[in-house]
Amino acid sequence: MIDNAPSRLKPKSRSRFRWKRLLLQIIAAFLILSLVPVALFRFLPPPFTLTMLFDERGFTKDWMSLSEMDPDMPRAAIAAEDGKFCSHHGFDAVAIAQAMRHNASGGRIRGGSTISQQVAKNVFLWQGGGFVRKxxxxxxxxxxxxxxxxxxxxxxxLNVAETGLGTYGANAGAMRYFGHDASRLSVSEAARIAAILPLPKKRAAIAPSGFTRRYGNSIARRMAAVHREGQDSCLR
Known part of the structure; x- marks a missing residue:
């Protein structure tokens, strides 16, 4: 009669076998815990994010599909946040390198994250830095x-990004600032929402002043180029 293989192993070999099995179990659990929500949210709206859950003001959101949303809103997001959105595969190495050089020189902190990276962080993870989170x-x-x-x-x-104090998504932001939903945004309204995305707790889309106003006007001008040059072609 043949004994089971693990029982014939020496103590060190048995220990190594157990560690390998544990590692495989950890990897399998990680894959399941990451792949399942990604698969679900491919079709279902995320009910909340950790940022929403821990917002001390609570959160207001109102999901709107991209097909219902005014096309100027995604154009504004591309113009403001990620000009290569339709051409990269999740990461923009040039933008990341530029942001690192800019931040190293001091002044206003600039991010190099793509929209895809921001979605990954907002939906599945927590705010903040660190090598683990990155x-x-x-x-x-x-x-x-x-x-x-x-x-x-x-x-x-456009449905989970923070657009104001306790406000999440372009539709909820449009209702808060302009009194109508995101299906009929003007160019300037879409640009103003996009202008507050990097610092939604410190900027307002109504009667913006200073940097926010100038930034919103810059986004509005860039939106025409986004459409003309096909930078939003993957959304049509």
């Missing part, structure tokens, strides 16, 4: 690029 962000960015596609990534982004 590593997980890269993993989830690759997953949403692979399984969602650009339209879904933009749709989720």
């Amino acid at each position: 590593g997980l962000e890269a993993w989830f960015t690759g997953l949403v690029e692979m399984f969602w596609g650009k339209r879904r990534i933009m749709e989720v982004y």
